[in-house]
Amino acid sequence: MGTATVVIVRGKGVVPRLGQVEPKLVAAMYERGLRILFGQSDAAAGLRTIFSPSDRVGIKVNAIAAPELATPPEVSLPLARLLASAGIREKNIAVWDRTNRELKDARYRLNAEGDAFRVMGTDTAGMGYPGEPVTHLNIGSLFSAIQSSFVTASISLAILKDHGMAGITAGMKNYFGAIHNPNKYHDDHCDPYVAELFDAPAVKSKHRLTVLDALVVQYHRGPSYHPRWAEPCGALVFGLDPVATDAVGGKIIEDLRKAKGLPTLEEDGRPPLYLRSAERMGLGTASLQNIRIIEDTV
Amino acid sequence: MSMNRRTFVRTAGAAGAVLGADIGPALRRLYAFGQTAELSHVEARYYKRLPDREVECDLCPRRCRLGDKERGYCGVRQNDGGTYYTLVYGKACSVNVDPIEKKPFYHVLPGTDALSIATAGCNVHCKFCQNWEISQARPEQVQAFDLPPKAVADTAAKYRCPTIAYTYSEPTVFYEYMYDTSVEARRQGIRSVVVSGGHINPEPLEALIKVVAAIKIDLKAFNEDFYKTYVRGELKPVLEAVKIIAKSGTWLEIVYLVIPTLNDSVEDIRKMSRWILKDVGPDVPVHFTRFHPMYLIKNLPPTPISTLEKLRQAALEEGIRFVYTGNIPGHEGENTYCPQCRKMVIERRGYEIVRNDVRQGTCPSCRTRIPGIWA
Numbered sequence: 001m002g003t004a005t006v007v008i009v010r011g012k013g014v015v016p017r018l019g020q021v022e023p024k025l026v027a028a029m030y031e032r033g034l035r036i037l038f039g040q041s042d043a044a045a046g047l048r049t050i051f052s053p054s055d056r057v058g059i060k061v062n063a064i065a066a067p068e069l070a071t072p073p074e075v076s077l078p079l080a081r082l083l084a085s086a087g088i089r090e091k092n093i094a095v096w097d098r099t100n101r102e103l104k105d106a107r108y109r110l111n112a113e114g115d116a117f118r119v120m121g122t123d124t125a126g127m128g129y130p131g132e133p134v135t136h137l138n139i140g141s142l143f144s145a146i147q148s149s150f151v152t153a154s155i156s157l158a159i160l161k162d163h164g165m166a167g168i169t170a171g172m173k174n175y176f177g178a179i180h181n182p183n184k185y186h187d188d189h190c191d192p193y194v195a196e197l198f199d200a201p202a203v204k205s206k207h208r209l210t211v212l213d214a215l216v217v218q219y220h221r222g223p224s225y226h227p228r229w230a231e232p233c234g235a236l237v238f239g240l241d242p243v244a245t246d247a248v249g250g251k252i253i254e255d256l257r258k259a260k261g262l263p264t265l266e267e268d269g270r271p272p273l274y275l276r277s278a279e280r281m282g283l284g285t286a287s288l289q290n291i292r293i294i295e296d297t298v
Numbered sequence: 299m300s301m302n303r304r305t306f307v308r309t310a311g312a313a314g315a316v317l318g319a320d321i322g323p324a325l326r327r328l329y330a331f332g333q334t335a336e337l338s339h340v341e342a343r344y345y346k347r348l349p350d351r352e353v354e355c356d357l358c359p360r361r362c363r364l365g366d367k368e369r370g371y372c373g374v375r376q377n378d379g380g381t382y383y384t385l386v387y388g389k390a391c392s393v394n395v396d397p398i399e400k401k402p403f404y405h406v407l408p409g410t411d412a413l414s415i416a417t418a419g420c421n422v423h424c425k426f427c428q429n430w431e432i433s434q435a436r437p438e439q440v441q442a443f444d445l446p447p448k449a450v451a452d453t454a455a456k457y458r459c460p461t462i463a464y465t466y467s468e469p470t471v472f473y474e475y476m477y478d479t480s481v482e483a484r485r486q487g488i489r490s491v492v493v494s495g496g497h498i499n500p501e502p503l504e505a506l507i508k509v510v511a512a513i514k515i516d517l518k519a520f521n522e523d524f525y526k527t528y529v530r531g532e533l534k535p536v537l538e539a540v541k542i543i544a545k546s547g548t549w550l551e552i553v554y555l556v557i558p559t560l561n562d563s564v565e566d567i568r569k570m571s572r573w574i575l576k577d578v579g580p581d582v583p584v585h586f587t588r589f590h591p592m593y594l595i596k597n598l599p600p601t602p603i604s605t606l607e608k609l610r611q612a613a614l615e616e617g618i619r620f621v622y623t624g625n626i627p628g629h630e631g632e633n634t635y636c637p638q639c640r641k642m643v644i645e646r647r648g649y650e651i652v653r654n655d656v657r658q659g660t661c662p663s664c665r666t667r668i669p670g671i672w673a
Contacts, residue, residue, distance in 0.1 A: 065367055099438060123438060133430070133594060140425060140594035164365060181434050183373040184423045187530065221350055224365030224377075 004285040005292045006239040006248040008214075009033040012297060015215050015232040019068065026215075026236070027078040028298045033211075033238040034082070036294055047086035050208040050240070051153055056092040057083055058151035058206075062159045062174050063097045066105035068225040071157055073108055075213050075236075079157060080117050094118035096146045098177045122146055129180040136200040138193060141179035143202045154206040160214040160237070160249045162222035162229075162257075166190035167265045167272030169223050170249040171210035172198045172242050194274035195281050198242060204283070210245040212237035219256035231256050243284025244291045247275050251288060336444075337437055340387035342375055343474055344502050351380035358421045358470055358497045359535040372471040373436040374419035385437050386417035387475045388446040392432060392466050395457055397649040401465060401493050402624055403551055404634060405583050405670025406512045408644055409651035412491060413454040416466035417442065417475065421497050422531040424518065425594040426557055433467035434593075447479035451486050461511070465493035473502055480509040489671075495529075496536035503542055511671060512549035515540055519554075519561035520570035528560060528595075537573070544578040549671050552578075553585040553624070556601045556609060567609045571616035580619045581669040586610050586631075587624030607631065620669075638666035 009032050014025040031043045038046025051057055059079055061071035076095045083093050091114065097103055100110055100121035112120045122128060122144040129142035130149075147154065158174035165186045166173055173194045176182035185193035198204060214237055220229035233252065239245030250272050254264055265271050279286035344356040351366040355375060362370040364377040374386045398412045418440045420433035427433055432440050445453070454462050462483050464476045469492050480490035489511035496515040498506075507513065517536065518529050525533045543550045552574070556562050574582060586609045588601045606623045610631050613621045623631030627648035634644035634656075641663045645652040655662045659672045 129439065135594050140423075164363065180436070180439055181373070181423075183369055183371050183436070184434065184530070186371065221352075221365065224351065224367055226350055 004241050004244045004290055005037065005294065006237060006241070006245050007033045007037045008235050008237050008248065008252075008293065008295045009036075010233070010235045010295070010297045012234070014234045018216060018227060018230065018232060021072060021074040021215060023074040023078065025298060026075055027081075029236045030078050030082055032296055032298050033236055036296060037238045037240065043082050044086040047083060051083065051086060051088060053087040053089075055088055055153045056094070056151050057088055058146060058154045059093070059095045059157050060147070060154060060174055060177065061095055061097050061103075061106075061157050062169075062177065063102040063106035063108075064177070065159070065161075065223060065225050066102055067107060069159055069161065069216070069218060069223075069230070070102070070106035071159055071213050072106060075215065076157055077117070079155070079211065084117075089115075090117050091115045094120060094146060094150060096120050096122070096144075098144070099123050120146070134200065134202065137196040139179075139185070139196050139200060141181050141197075143200075144178045144180075147175075147178040147206070148202045151206060153208050154203070155209045155211060156207065156242070157211045157213065160212040160252065161218040162220050162253055162265075163190075163270075164222065165270065166194060166274060167270045168246065168250045168253055170212055170246040171239075172246050172274065172278065175203050178203065189270055189273045191273035192277040192281075195278035195283060198278065198283060199281055207242060208240075210237075210239045210242050212245060212249045214249070214252055217252060217256060219253050219260065220262055229260075241284040241291075243275060243278040243286050246272070246278075247286050247288055247291060248293055250275065336389075337385040338383075338387040338389055339378075340384050340474060342382040342384045343477075344499070345382040347380055351377070353377045353380065353382045355382065356499055357473055357502055358499060359532060360421060360497075369436075370421075372419045372421045372468070374417065374471050384472065384474050386419060386442070386472045388444055389417055389437060389442040389475075390415045390445040390450070391418055391437075391440040391442040392416040393443075393445065393453070395459060396463065398461060398463070398491070399646060399649040399651070401463055401491065401514055402553065402585055402587075402622075403491060403512060403514060404585070404622060404644070404646075405551065405620070405668070406491060406549060407460055407671060407673075408654050408656075410461065411457070411459045412461040412463040413450065413457060413459040414463040414465050415445070415450060415479075416464070416469070417472040418467060419471040420468035420495075421471050422468070422495055422529050424495075424530075425528050426555070426589060427593045428590075429466045430593040447475065447482040450479045451483040451488055454483060454488050455486055459488070461489045461491050463491045463493060468497075469494055470498045470502075473498075473506070477506060477509060480506075484509060495531070496539040497531050498539055499535075500538065500542055503539055504546070507543060507546045507548040510548065512551070513543050514551045514553055515543070516553050516555065517570070520566045520573070521561075524561050537577075541577050544582065550578070551583045551585065553587055554609075555587050555589055556606055557589045557595065558598050558601055558605065560598070562601070562605050562609065564608060564612050567612045568616055571613045571618050575617050580617050582618070583620040583622060584613055584618050585622045585624045586613075588626055590625070603629070634668065636661035636664060636666050636668065639664040643668060
């Protein structure tokens with residue numbers, strides 16, 4: 001299976017109403033989506049093809065717009081359990097984001113020690129943004145110790161949203177939460193910064209998998225939460241190609257916008273330029289005609 | 299406690315311990331100790347409410363348009379439910395007593411101390427920032443302390459500082475805190491001075507200059523390309539700010555950090571000098587200061603002294619009357635010379651005043667007026 005394959009799995013009834021998620025259905029969607037993506041007998045077997053039992057795996061969630069529009073525990077913890085079933089020790093699996101406050105706002109119970117899953121912000125004792133700034137192309141930032149030191153392999157589990165500057169925010173831009181100064185990289189539609197940050201060794205060398213939380217998609221006026229433009233799509237999107245997965249996320253948003261009679265992102269003056277930059281940099285495939293999209297329903 | 303120059307303020311009344319540049323990078327490092335600095339939640343000034351809980355910041359030329367829960371480019375102002383808040387009001391992360399020459403102000407109360415404060419944040423992103431640990435950080439990432447405006451003024455009075463300097467990071471981003479502190483300080487007979495990159499919109503600037511005594515503008519270069527590439531800002535609004543300050547009568551000094559090969563063109567300095575002469579006047583002191591490798595530009599050497607001398611000479615030849623070199627202790631370019639008789643009227647060594655012969659704002663030899671704030 002080529003890397004430019006993206007799997008969309010929809011769960012019937014997974015979002016009974018805005019703000020509510022059915023965790024059992026989410027687990028089933030993971031199982032189905034990862035099985036298709038990896039072409040393996042089950043999701044755990046697929047995960048074993050990209051993670052080893054000795055890995056420390058970070059699941060980078062996005063809790064910035066908590067509680068309404070954050071990756072909730074009901075979506076991240078089933079993935080953590082799948083990783084554990086694939087042979088990774090629970091204490092070596094970290095669900096993380098920038099701050100403990102944001103995680104708590106997103107209804108997480110923090111845990112930074114013991115044998116259970118780690119759930120922690122970068123401001124957890126012993127983490128932080130240590131060392132000197134890392135420069136990479138136009139990026140000059142301190143990296144979260146969780147991304148740079150703690151984890152050996154990384155999953156971007158991002159909320160899929162419309163974004164007033166970047167056009168969309170999905171798996172690649174989720175790593176803005178891994179640096180101390182994301183506010184400095186929103187000029188020029190966040191381009192080429194999204195791609196350049198992803199290209200930095202602390203991200204690119206560790207990233208293994210993108211999962212987009214499209215259970216509820218903010219398709220307009222994002223990244224803030226506006227219920228009138230938030231659509232319960234009930235989908236999770238899986239991809240090994242970070243650019244292709246984001247491109248498919250962009251298509252989901254464009255399709256929603258079209259269905260709702262809204263202008264395209266380009267017509268709205270904010271095309272997701274970073275996708276093309278990422279493709280030019282060899283990070284993946286941005287052209288939809290070169291991406292195989294597999295859709296399924298649970 | 300006797301207060302000598304460069305004294306680190308360890309306590310500030312009820313404010314508790316404070317951190318400062320003089321205690322070294324180890325204690326200024328980005329926050330990583332498991333505590334979370336408390337943020338302020340004070341409504342910001344200079345913004346517009348927009349539909350759907352969006353806001354547009356009118357403080358600086360970026361005019362960030364922000365959805366709910368988003369922060370501006372500065373990282374210290376946040377939209378929360380359609381109301382815009384400053385997160386750093388009264389949250390100083392650096393507090394020091396510095397010689398005013400360190401800012402540098404050379405024509406403002408020479409030989410006195412300035413209580414110098416900063417919060418996290420900046421509205422540009424200079425690749426050569428000398429204080430990046432706080433200026434390029436978000437408020438959660440630095441240790442900050444409750445030091446409301448009155449406590450700042452009280453601390454300045456306690457340590458006999460005739461001025462409070464808003465400095466180190468970019469005071470524009472903590473505008474409300476700076477403004478209110480300036481008003482409070484003025485009640486106590488203490489002046490305020492501002493050290494800024496000048497990325498501020500006219501309306502807030504015009505209000506600010508009514509409550510402060512002096513502003514130093516860091517002019518990073520005299521071409522837009524440099525601003526775009528190395529500052530992530532624009533030159534034009536900075537020049538507009540300089541003109542507004544000059545027109546207001548608030549004391550103004552200009553500092554130009556000279557970075558080898560990047561902004562050290564003599565031609566640019568001549569152009570800049572001609573612009574200053576035309577739009578600001580010949581009496582604004584201009585400081586050419588020495589760059590040291592820092593932050594994201596570590597591949598260039600410190601500025602050769604000969605380059606600084608060459609640029610100083612060019613500015614003098616163009617007609618600027620008070621041109622200085624900085625960050626070269628003991629250099630003759632640190633001294634103030636009477637523009638008429640050329641006699642040295644203030645001798646400096648680093649941040650120390652060796653001799654100050656200015657009398658009632660004039661040269662003791664020829665009585666030529668030496669512009670500045672002298673008493």
